[in-house]
Amino acid sequence: MFIKLYAIALPVFFAIDMVWLGLVAKDFYRGQIGSLMKSDINWTAAIIFYLLFIVGLVVFVITPAVEKGSWTYALVFGAFFGLITYATYDLTNLATLKDWPILVTLVDLAWGAVLAASVSVVTYLIAGKIGV
DSSP states (O other): OHHHHHHHHHHHHHHHHHHIIIIISHHHHHHHHGGGSOSSOOHHHHHHHHHHHHHHHIIIIIHHHHHHTOHHHHHHHHHHHHHHHHHHHHHHHHHHSTTOOHHHHHHHHHHHHHHHHHHHHHHHHHHHHHTO
């Protein structure tokens, strides 16, 4: 079941997050932390994060939601997982980096919750439609 759920969650995650990063919040991050941003993205690190994040979603949120037959489980625990994982990054930055904007932290915490909840629910619904 893990492989099938992962195969569903992966493109769902990328589609949603690329809209956020590429369109919705592109100027926000540049305006807030542009001086800290690299001109060339470390794609290896980014891809490893995404692959591991989706493993966590599938293991800790989506599989239990499917087993319980509960989209609300996917929604609530997806949001919680996203909040906690994004908080790890953002609150560490807030604690350790000079001039890290609290606004970035707040926006990222909200985005992490929305992203993970969305991916979890959409994956759950697709899995149900195709009989996973």
